[in-house]
Amino acid sequence: MFLACGDALFDMFARGNGEPGAITLDGRIGGSPLNVAMGLARLGGKTAYFTKISTDLFGERMMAHLASEGIDTRLCLRSSQNSTLAMVALNEAGVPAYAFYVNGTADRSIEAHELPALPDQVQCIHIGSYTTATEPTASSLVALVKREAAKRFISYDPNVRLAIEPNAQVWRDRMASLVGTAHLLKASDEDLELLYPGVSHETLAKDWIAKGVRLAVVTRGGEGAIAWNASGAVGQVSGRKVDVIDTVGAGDTFQAALLTGLARNGKLSPDAAANLNKAQLTNLLDFAAAAAAITCSRRGADLPRAGEVQFPEL
Secondary structure, three states, rough: OOEOOOOHHHHHEEEOOOOOOOOOOEEEEEEEEHHHHHHHHOOOOEEEEEEEOOOOHHHHHHHHHHOOOEEEEOOOOEEEEEEEEEEEEOOOOOOOEEEOOOOOOOOHHHOHOOOOOOOOOOOEEEEEEHHHHHOOHHHHHHHHHHHHHOOEEEEOOOOOOOOOOOOHHHHHHHHHHHOOOOOEEEEEHHHHHHHHHOHHHHHHHHHHHHOOOOEEEOHHHHHHHEEEOOOOEEEOOOOOOOOOOOOOOOHHHHHHHHHHHHOOOOOOOOHHHHHOOOHHHHHHHHHHHHHHHHHHOOOOOOOOOHHOOOOEEE
């Protein structure tokens, strides 16, 4: 079983209607780790989610949506605090710009004493995005993965959102605190440029691996992705050509596909991920890129299902 933890929000897409004094909003459930959970479930993985979800209108829709996707919500906490909302404007290339409404919201309020005992069948825990950088949830999720890292595979995607936590040093400190715990660390080139301008991806990846990461992946949008692992293997793929509607959820799809590809091939362990060879890494990245391209061809975080992809052999 996969367990994703953290963000739970609604993306509110702004639609122009020609009137300067009016905005039409199209709400879609979102949040990076929640999207990863949906991607894992759609690709056939047994998946659970842990976060704190509001009892407001948005929270009730979140619970219903998770259930409809077959995601186990038994570990979710409920709260009267409001749901996080993200206002999304898309540019002509379909790239989103976000404005977040986050003060005092449910998913940012998890306390350490609220962390659950995990079922034995949980094999992998995934965390990431703003709930790893905003307190008290951030420290609570770090405590969870540090508690569980010796017996479960830990996946981390910083998915930096400076609109929520504008201090880049907070994000750098969080990454530094997790590179000795996460077995898979995936980051986008945009995130790395924000946090480590001018530092090469290879330099960063090798530093993470020296500190304990077993598999490091950098996604580069339309340019593809590159991966390094602890045995010294390097895999690289080019981007897939697709008519882009928007890129919302593309990185989360990539993450879900990486984890699915590892799990389906019996490689979802620190040692196995560390010892993939170049061909295996390349096949894994190619699968993840193909899955992400499907999401880019659709509106919002509409991640692919198992019948739409060809699973890799590693």
